[in-house]
């Protein structure tokens with residue numbers, strides 16, 4: 360294939376007029392393209408990974424050894440299922456065109472989705488992008504792309520990516536957590552993603568907050584219909600909502616964190632620190648319940664809240680009283696690939712065994 364060339368920085372800005380973009384409106388983004396020669400046989404050919412998020416769709420072309428050939432991020436259509444299909448198809452078309460010389464034969468496309476496919480019906484379930492729920496996403500994408508994509512829950516793709524060559528590379532058992540607008544989880548054992556016959560392997564966000572304390576029951580009403588789900592306590596919006604309930608101050612997670620870091624003993628600073636402490640305690644209890652069931656070698660945090668450094672110091676200590684073992688340590692790690700792990704893991708759906 361084409362030879363030579365190392366990493367080349369390429370900027371694609373406002374490329375909506377580009378015929379190769381397939382009508383996709385691009386947002387400003389800087390991309391790194393590695394055009395080093397790739398041996399493109401069917402087994403080692405690069406694969407396409409798409410991460411369908413609530414606000415953006417990220418696409419990459421990933422080589423078998425984990426190099427990104429090309430990537431792009433576009434806005435996610437909201438509340439519009441057909442527009443979502445078209446946006447994904449446009450992005451896949453653009454990626455295929457960009458990496459055409461290194462993608463022999465039909466492109467292999469993996470897609471990380473919010474929620475999951477119900478194995479019995481092939482329809483989306485449990486997505487907090489609720490306009491996807493009940494839709495036959497797999498068959499509609501197969502018709503639109505002309506080739507069947509592999510779909511998996513976004514937290515599962517995150518866990519797969521971080522277990523394969525990310526923060527938990529080398530660990531035999533990995534629990535991956537996404538703490539963002541929601542709260543997802545994924546389990547990888549011996550390199551295999553655990554999906555389960557219901558398609559909910561690794562989901563933990565809609566279990567109740569364990570070892571509840573005064574004021575924590577029944578807990579906030581969750582969009583799933585139950586009350587007190589972990590997601591209503593430990594996601595980003597849940598952290599801000601908890602601060603609002605306790606203090607009356609309606610401020611963002613970023614402002615809560617900034618306030619807690621101020622060198623001051625003012626009431627609002629102490630209140631922000633208390634909010635972060637309650638959140639860390641709840642996350643610790645939630646993770647302890649996972650450790651007591653699957654005993655993972657490593658736990659990797661992803662999503663927006665994984666950028667909070669205090670979690671890695673405090674959560675393992677706060678979890679200790681709840682670990683049912685003589686060795687009460689847990690190995691909690693920040694992600695290596697962060698936001699990119701959804702798309703990287705999706706591309707890896709073609710290189711992994713999945714257990715049902």
Ligand SMILES: [Zn+2]
Pocket residue numbers: 564565581582583584585588590
């Ligand atoms: Zn719930």
